[in-house]
Amino acid sequence: MIKAILIFNNHGKPRLSKFYQPYVSISPRFNPCSLLLIGGSDNKLIYRHYATLYFVFCVDSSESELGILDLIQVFVETLDKCFENVCELDLIFHVDKVHNILAEMVMGGMVLETNMNEIVTQIDAQNKLEKSEAGLAGAPARAVSAVKNMNLPEIPRNINIGDISIKVPNLPSFK
Amino acid sequence: MPAPIRLRELIRTIRTARTQAEEREMIQKECAAIRSSFREEDNTYRCRNVAKLLYMHMLGYPAHFGQLECLKLIASQKFTDKRIGYLGAMLLLDERQDVHLLMTNCIKNDLNHSTQYVQGLALCTLGCMGSSEMCRDLAGEVEKLLKTSNSYLRKKAALCAVHVIRKVPELMEMFLPATKNLLNEKNHGVLHTSVVLLTEMCERSPDMLAHFRKNEKLVPQLVRILKNLIMSGYSPEHDVSGISDPFLQVRILRLLRILGRNDDDSSEAMNDILAQVATNTETSKNVGNAILYETVLTIMDIKSESGLRVLAINILGRFLLNNDKNIRYVALTSLLKTVQTDHNAVQRHRSTIVDCLKDLDVSIKRRAMELSFALVNGNNIRGMMKELLYFLDSCEPEFKADCASGIFLAAEKYAPSKRWHIDTIMRVLTTAGSYVRDDAVPNLIQLITNSVEMHAYTVQRLYKAILGDYSQQPLVQVAAWCIGEYGDLLVSGQCEEEEPIQVTEDEVLDILESVLISNMSTSVTRGYALTAIMKLSTRFSCTVNRIKKVVSIYGSSIDVELQQRAVEYNALFKKYDHMRSALLERMPVMEKVTTNGPTDIVQTNGETEPAPLETKPPPSGPQPTNQANDLLDLLGGNDITPIIPTVPTSKPASAGGELLDLLGDLNLAGAPPSAPASVPQLSQPPFLLDGLSSQPLFNDIASGIPSITAYSKNGLKIEFTFERSNTNPSVTVITIQASNSTELDMTDFVFQAAVPKTFQLQLLSPSSSIVPAFNTGTITQVIKVLNPQKQQLRMRIKLTYNHKGSAMQDLAEVNNFPPQSWQ
Numbered sequence: 001m002i003k004a005i006l007i008f009n010n011h012g013k014p015r016l017s018k019f020y021q022p023y024v025s026i027s028p029r030f031n032p033c034s035l036l037l038i039g040g041s042d043n044k045l046i047y048r049h050y051a052t053l054y055f056v057f058c059v060d061s062s063e064s065e066l067g068i069l070d071l072i073q074v075f076v077e078t079l080d081k082c083f084e085n086v087c088e089l090d091l092i093f094h095v096d097k098v099h100n101i102l103a104e105m106v107m108g109g110m111v112l113e114t115n116m117n118e119i120v121t122q123i124d125a126q127n128k129l130e131k132s133e134a135g136l137a138g139a140p141a142r143a144v145s146a147v148k149n150m151n152l153p154e155i156p157r158n159i160n161i162g163d164i165s166i167k168v169p170n171l172p173s174f175k
Numbered sequence: 176m177p178a179p180i181r182l183r184e185l186i187r188t189i190r191t192a193r194t195q196a197e198e199r200e201m202i203q204k205e206c207a208a209i210r211s212s213f214r215e216e217d218n219t220y221r222c223r224n225v226a227k228l229l230y231m232h233m234l235g236y237p238a239h240f241g242q243l244e245c246l247k248l249i250a251s252q253k254f255t256d257k258r259i260g261y262l263g264a265m266l267l268l269d270e271r272q273d274v275h276l277l278m279t280n281c282i283k284n285d286l287n288h289s290t291q292y293v294q295g296l297a298l299c300t301l302g303c304m305g306s307s308e309m310c311r312d313l314a315g316e317v318e319k320l321l322k323t324s325n326s327y328l329r330k331k332a333a334l335c336a337v338h339v340i341r342k343v344p345e346l347m348e349m350f351l352p353a354t355k356n357l358l359n360e361k362n363h364g365v366l367h368t369s370v371v372l373l374t375e376m377c378e379r380s381p382d383m384l385a386h387f388r389k390n391e392k393l394v395p396q397l398v399r400i401l402k403n404l405i406m407s408g409y410s411p412e413h414d415v416s417g418i419s420d421p422f423l424q425v426r427i428l429r430l431l432r433i434l435g436r437n438d439d440d441s442s443e444a445m446n447d448i449l450a451q452v453a454t455n456t457e458t459s460k461n462v463g464n465a466i467l468y469e470t471v472l473t474i475m476d477i478k479s480e481s482g483l484r485v486l487a488i489n490i491l492g493r494f495l496l497n498n499d500k501n502i503r504y505v506a507l508t509s510l511l512k513t514v515q516t517d518h519n520a521v522q523r524h525r526s527t528i529v530d531c532l533k534d535l536d537v538s539i540k541r542r543a544m545e546l547s548f549a550l551v552n553g554n555n556i557r558g559m560m561k562e563l564l565y566f567l568d569s570c571e572p573e574f575k576a577d578c579a580s581g582i583f584l585a586a587e588k589y590a591p592s593k594r595w596h597i598d599t600i601m602r603v604l605t606t607a608g609s610y611v612r613d614d615a616v617p618n619l620i621q622l623i624t625n626s627v628e629m630h631a632y633t634v635q636r637l638y639k640a641i642l643g644d645y646s647q648q649p650l651v652q653v654a655a656w657c658i659g660e661y662g663d664l665l666v667s668g669q670c671e672e673e674e675p676i677q678v679t680e681d682e683v684l685d686i687l688e689s690v691l692i693s694n695m696s697t698s699v700t701r702g703y704a705l706t707a708i709m710k711l712s713t714r715f716s717c718t719v720n721r722i723k724k725v726v727s728i729y730g731s732s733i734d735v736e737l738q739q740r741a742v743e744y745n746a747l748f749k750k751y752d753h754m755r756s757a758l759l760e761r762m763p764v765m766e767k768v769t770t771n772g773p774t775d776i777v778q779t780n781g782e783t784e785p786a787p788l789e790t791k792p793p794p795s796g797p798q799p800t801n802q803a804n805d806l807l808d809l810l811g812g813n814d815i816t817p818i819i820p821t822v823p824t825s826k827p828a829s830a831g832g833e834l835l836d837l838l839g840d841l842n843l844a845g846a847p848p849s850a851p852a853s854v855p856q857l858s859q860p861p862f863l864l865d866g867l868s869s870q871p872l873f874n875d876i877a878s879g880i881p882s883i884t885a886y887s888k889n890g891l892k893i894e895f896t897f898e899r900s901n902t903n904p905s906v907t908v909i910t911i912q913a914s915n916s917t918e919l920d921m922t923d924f925v926f927q928a929a930v931p932k933t934f935q936l937q938l939l940s941p942s943s944s945i946v947p948a949f950n951t952g953t954i955t956q957v958i959k960v961l962n963p964q965k966q967q968l969r970m971r972i973k974l975t976y977n978h979k980g981s982a983m984q985d986l987a988e989v990n991n992f993p994p995q996s997w998q
Contacts, residue, residue: 066465
């Protein structure tokens with residue numbers, strides 16, 4: 001069972017913290033310290049370092065250590081797919097989205113889904129649901145995504161009707 | 176009131192804060208705004224506010240006032256609200272807050288919602304933080320969802336079920352029927368979570384385990400799925416670095432492990448597939464190694480055939496050669512677990528393991544060290560010891576203590592020769608002398624005493640070792656003890672093993688004195704040194720005056736322990752000079768008491784126990800057989816042998832009855848009259864430990880055996896009362912009572928006894944050494960007799976005491992033991 005999932009940066013600032021077991025927070029200021037309280041005899045910390053972030057999973061002996069390393073890799077790749085070249089700033093500004101993605105992968109401390117495509121599909125569907133509810137405030141966002149998804153047909157460069165040949169000027173594209 | 180700022184704005188603002196104080200200020204301001212917004216019951220912006228609150232919670236600020244708001248969000252109809260609300264519930268609430276129960280109804284409704292994503296949210300929240308009450312209420316819903324055909328919901332329901340089972344184990348049976356079809360799914364997500372559910376059930380309840388083994392035929396199903404995974408070609412959706420769904424493979428292997436443990440049939444069924452996985456998996460990436468690792472663990476745990484086990488250990492051996500530290504770590508940990516059972520197979524990889532000792536990583540070094548100690552045996556001891564000593568030289572301080580203890584243990588078990596053993600010990604003492612455990616010192620001393628022919632060599636080497644450097648306490652303690660014992664060999668220069676060095680008595684005393692004076696020596700070490708100097712007074716001929724001077728100086732030392740010793744030794748020089756040589760004689764070969772390991776305190780050599788004030792210094796026990804002692808002579812016959820000297824003959828707290836131990840071997844566990852009764856308990860020889868150590872001294876049964884008067888003369892009467900031990904029928908416990916009918920006290924009373932060869936005797940401490948006059952009191956003493964051959968008990972006793980100003984002594988034989996006392 002996974003006891004906790006934490007992401008922090010090189011300076012120790014927490015970027016995400018999810019605990020699957022109630023923990024005793026001795027001082028609300030220092031999340032990393034309260035993690036050490038969880039580490040009992042059975043628990044291990046398995047971590048991977050990507051650029052400026054540390055992804056730390058605290059697991060007990062029922063999880064395979066090497067398997068968790070792979071799981072971290074899958075998680076990061078999923079984040080990459082959802083955020084397009086994910087970087088630390090994405091995690092900072094979209095914590096709730098990261099939580100949602102994580103919720104699709106790990107539930108109650110156990111691995112739920114490891115197939116990246118599946119997770120991304122579900123996340124997309126849920127995001128769409130959210131957007132549909134957004135009402136007026138969501139209009140600009142909807143417009144942008146509508147244009148993005150628009151499939152403009154190929155503009156013919158030369159129109160030949162009989163003897164008339166019209167050269168179509170190069171219009172700026174709306175992608 | 177203006178619209179509350181968006182989460183993004185908040186984050187941006189907080190990031191501009193340059194100091195902790197600034198950040199705190201910003202957050203407090205925002206919290207105040209959020210709080211007033213909550214009070215206004217603002218539905219539109221509640222979602223935004225809670226999102227900001229969650230962010231601040233992650234940074235570590237208190238956010239409990241948002242808990243109720245989360246509940247309101249959950250109850251809303253909008254998906255966006257629900258999403259944030261459930262997330263907030265998972266982060267801010269847990270079963271310790273009473274508020275969480277209010278969620279139950281909402282979750283129930285959402286579990287039956289039309290949109291699968293809402294159902295998913297509800298399942299997720301329940302599965303993460305559901306308390307036992309919630310689980311009890313909602314288990315039915317979860318079970319229903321477990322049977323749905325929607326794979327998205329099914330997998331979530333499976334994990335939710337695991338959580339329910341963890342919280343409320345009694346509900347396990349409820350989920351049993353739903354599990355029947357779980358493994359027939361095609362969707363890997365559902366398969367994965369189903370395997371997790373089955374694993375949880377099997378781990379929790381042995382009944383379930385049996386049920387799954389027999390009725391459900393789980394093993395063949397799992398084998399089939401695993402086979403498909405391996406055999407199927409490349410499938411893009413489950414592929415991770417060329418292997419098809421490794422996560423599922425690992426899970427299945429783990430479940431197989433649980434099913435196959437202690438069960439022959441299941442283990443049979445999975446042998447083939449395990450062999451297949453082990454041979455076909457690619458090991459170039461971490462993924463393949465993860466699967467192999469899981470396979471190895473499974474093979475080790477089930478009742479696999481030996482060929483498979485050897486394959487597993489070979490895989491672990493290959494892991495050890497891998498460049499990746501994680502893999503090596505994992506391999507060493509597993510090998511450590513299997514070394515007990517598959518010793519020979521692991522031996523083959525010994526050289527690789529020993530190479531790991533040179534690794535840079537601390538955790539790998541530690542495990543390699545433990546594994547190396549486990550692999551040491553009679554054949555490889557020399558080579559291994561070389562490596563281990565080299566490791567001891569170069570390792571970090573935190574390892575040195577464990578390494579030293581391990582080396583001592585290994586050397587003790589497998590030493591090819593005494594000289595090698597002593598050399599190894601010397602090497603450890605000189606390289607890691609200060610890290611050696613305290614109890615190693617007495618062990619070593621005992622070892623050295625026992626290798627009689629090596630005394631000269633040992634003392635010479637020890638002398639040379641401390642000549643340069645006497646800061647390592649255990650080394651100095653052992654050296655001081657040896658020099659004290661064998662100083663005569665040192666100055667006489669009779670060493671066979673190596674070039675004898677020329678040392679004068681003065682030089683030896685110089686070094687001992689510098690140990691005494693040095694600031695680096697601890698109190699214990701000083702004690703050793705002082706006693707050593709004292710012992711040398713009988714072994715050295717020309718420097719006795721110097722020794723006397725040193726000893727008298729310390730008579731006024733601030734250290735109470737040293738002062739006491741010095742005073743007593745002084746007294747030895749003055750009043751008891753005639754006894755000095757007998758007292759300070761060579762120690763006999765000590766009995767080997769079984770050692771349990773580095774942490775076992777075998778025997779103190781007396782130096783470390785605080786002694787009550789009246790006692791004399793530790794006498795040296797007599798030589799075993801070549802000194803006929805008085806009592807033996809008097810008793811004449813060859814059928815009477817000395818009683819086995821009980822273990823620490825050198826206990827300082829001995830000699831209570833002053834002269835009790837001097838006459839030696841017919842001794843009698845010699846504890847002082849004033850010492851607490853617990854002291855004799857420790858010193859009982861093994862044979863009496865079986866019956867009586869943990870039980871009260873006087874066992875029941877008994878009485879019914881008449882008591883006898885063993886001696887009655889000159890006003891002194893000694894009575895014996897008997898008891899038989901419950902647990903050990905060949906042990907008889909005799910209590911003697913000595914009474915005095917004359918008009919003057921008898922002081923310094925000492926009782927000694929001897930029995931025939933076939934018996935063994937142990938004398939415990941007397942209650943006092945004064946027999947008061949006019950029968951006003953008695954001295955009580957307990958004797959334990961072991962009579963394995965059930966022969967008639969006979970005893971010869973010797974009494975010494977002071978009466979009317981003169982020393983009296985008497986011998987007698989006791990033959991009138993009642994038959995019940997020995998039959």
